[in-house]
Amino acid sequence: MSKKDEFFSHITGGYTCKGDFIILGGAMLDGEPLADAHIKVPLKTMNRHGLIAGATGTGKTKTLQVLSEQLSLKGIPSLVMDVKGDLSGVAKPGKENAFITDRHTKINLPYTTMGFPVELLTISEQEGVRLRATVSEFGPVLFSRILDLNDTQSGIVSIIFKYCDDNKLGLIDLKDIRKVIQYLQGEGKAELENEYGAMSPASTGVILRKIIELEQQGAERFFGEESFDVMDLMRRDSNGNGYINIIRLTDIQDKPKLFSTFMLSLLAEVYGRMPERGDQPKPELVIFIDEAHLIFSQASKTLLEQIETIVKLIRSKGVGVYFITQNPMDVPSSVLAQLGLKVQHALRAFTAADRKDIKLTAENFPISEWYDTENALTSLGTGEALVTVLNEKGIPTPLAAMMVRAPMSRMDILTAEEIESINRSSQLVTKYSRVVDPESAAEMLERKIESAEQRRSEAEERKARQRDSTWRGSTTTARRRTATHPVVKVLTSATFIRGMMGILTRAMK
Numbered sequence: 001m002s003k004k005d006e007f008f009s010h011i012t013g014g015y016t017c018k019g020d021f022i023i024l025g026g027a028m029l030d031g032e033p034l035a036d037a038h039i040k041v042p043l044k045t046m047n048r049h050g051l052i053a054g055a056t057g058t059g060k061t062k063t064l065q066v067l068s069e070q071l072s073l074k075g076i077p078s079l080v081m082d083v084k085g086d087l088s089g090v091a092k093p094g095k096e097n098a099f100i101t102d103r104h105t106k107i108n109l110p111y112t113t114m115g116f117p118v119e120l121l122t123i124s125e126q127e128g129v130r131l132r133a134t135v136s137e138f139g140p141v142l143f144s145r146i147l148d149l150n151d152t153q154s155g156i157v158s159i160i161f162k163y164c165d166d167n168k169l170g171l172i173d174l175k176d177i178r179k180v181i182q183y184l185q186g187e188g189k190a191e192l193e194n195e196y197g198a199m200s201p202a203s204t205g206v207i208l209r210k211i212i213e214l215e216q217q218g219a220e221r222f223f224g225e226e227s228f229d230v231m232d233l234m235r236r237d238s239n240g241n242g243y244i245n246i247i248r249l250t251d252i253q254d255k256p257k258l259f260s261t262f263m264l265s266l267l268a269e270v271y272g273r274m275p276e277r278g279d280q281p282k283p284e285l286v287i288f289i290d291e292a293h294l295i296f297s298q299a300s301k302t303l304l305e306q307i308e309t310i311v312k313l314i315r316s317k318g319v320g321v322y323f324i325t326q327n328p329m330d331v332p333s334s335v336l337a338q339l340g341l342k343v344q345h346a347l348r349a350f351t352a353a354d355r356k357d358i359k360l361t362a363e364n365f366p367i368s369e370w371y372d373t374e375n376a377l378t379s380l381g382t383g384e385a386l387v388t389v390l391n392e393k394g395i396p397t398p399l400a401a402m403m404v405r406a407p408m409s410r411m412d413i414l415t416a417e418e419i420e421s422i423n424r425s426s427q428l429v430t431k432y433s434r435v436v437d438p439e440s441a442a443e444m445l446e447r448k449i450e451s452a453e454q455r456r457s458e459a460e461e462r463k464a465r466q467r468d469s470t471w472r473g474s475t476t477t478a479r480r481r482t483a484t485h486p487v488v489k490v491l492t493s494a495t496f497i498r499g500m501m502g503i504l505t506r507a508m509k
């Protein structure tokens with residue numbers, strides 16, 4: 001057998017699938033792709049997470065695009081964090097060119113162009129489906145994590161949430177929780193101390209300061225109603241193709257804390273809402289996080305632990321999480337260890353530190369007699385990558401250099417008119433642009449304070465009248481102000497997330 005034939009059977013044997021799969025590209029030997037040596041990813045192990053890494057311009061985002069397209073064709077929806085804003089093109093058919101025809105001929109894969117069902121989601125003022133969550137839904141554990149509070153301060157946050165639960169105060173946005181804290185330090189102080197214990201002013205001061213810090217990062221935009229139902233991410237179009245839900249996060253790059261908070265809350269919500277599933281033939285949802293270094297770079301230790309835990313657990317719900325970043329070292333090793341699929345595009349060796357990273361990256365791949373991994377890492381072309389996935393038994397497949405197939409959709413962004421037209425025809429945009437203004441804690445407390453003042457002044461009036469009447473011997477009917485009856489917003493208290501965060505906290509211990 002020639003070396004090529006031997007390699008061919010090594011790849012086809014290593015990438016055999018009994019169940020359904022998607023094809024990512026074709027294997028390459030000595031820099032040349034082979035026809036029909038397809039790299040197949042079993043759908044069965046796509047909930048085992050993954051990493052797409054590589055230097056800038058090497059093809060990471062296009063690999064993500066290919067993955068989301070192929071999943072969509074299998075009826076699997078995805079959620080894509082589009083930090084650079086270069087993914088919206090997936091809604092429209094691509095254009096075939098010589099570069100694409102050439103690669104598809106070499107790997108022997110048919111090529112057609114097509115656009116995919118897309119929803120554009122936003123947490124900012126951009127047009128699209130508004131993503132929001134209420135503070136109540138966050139629950140005390142996650143909320144404290146976001147604020148990076150210590151145990152004492154987190155304890156206080158738990159008391160505040162408990163107080164709000166008991167008193168049916170809906171914490172909708174950050175303003176509400178600030179108001180509650182202020183109330184409990186002032187008018188409500190005695191009531192709180194009687195029933196729940198005292199809060200130290202130093203701790204509440206820290207909490208308030210951190211809430212303001214979060215607000216300054218723009219978090220106010222995504223705390224509120226109508227909160228997003230993550231089950232809306234699981235849709236298919238009339239052809240049975242999975243929706244590619246793109247969250248446009250172009251204006252969040254300089255707000256890493258907000259980004260990681262948002263990510264974690266979203267993962268927690270998805271985890272909380274999805275039923276437990278055993279081994280499934282395919283995932284329910286795949287989440288892609290482009291520019292993932294943004295979540296890890298400034299996340300606190302506790303937040304990282306939380307991300308690590310949820311990544312570990314969410315798999316059992318049939319959800320796969322894929323991180324896309326330049327350097328695999330951007331991802332903490334505890335998370336890295338959980339990633340089944342690895343697509344490593346070229347790395348560049350500019351500095352000594354780069355060379356060290358390349359060496360480490362190479363060591364993290366299965367040993368191969370066909371490649372000098374370290375060398376291969378620096379010599380891959382655009383849209384080429386080293387790959388290993390988990391086979392249906394959950395064992396890593398042989399390492400392969402791969403020519404990635406080309407996306408079927410547009411490799412460029414949508415025009416403003418195209419974006420507008422998608423949003424106009426979106427059912428979700430209509431659903432989530434509804435203005436919901438539930439009675440929130442801030443309003444209710446304001447009224448409580450008001451009516452306390454009212455009662456006080458009425459009592460004073462009464463006393464004055466009594467004095468008056470004893471003196472003048474006459475009764476005057478005082479004008480009675482109508483008492484306010486706060487409309488109680490029934491909270492779905494201790495929402496799923498909270499239950500889930502309890503599980504997480506236990507799991508972490």
Ligand SMILES: Nc1ncnc2c1ncn2[C@@H]1O[C@H](COP(=O)(O)OP(=O)(O)OP(=O)(O)O)[C@@H](O)[C@H]1O
Nearest residue numbers: 055056057058059060061062382383404405406407
């Ligand atoms: N699979 C592919 N098929 C065809 N062309 C590709 C493929 N992958 C990459 N390219 C080409 O390479 C260019 C850069 O790819 P891409 O935007 O995915 O890089 P990237 O690694 O995400 O870069 P950055 O780090 O800057 O985000 C694309 O615009 C496209 O022209």
Ligand SMILES: [Mg+2]
Nearest residue numbers: 060061062084
């Ligand atoms: Mg990119």
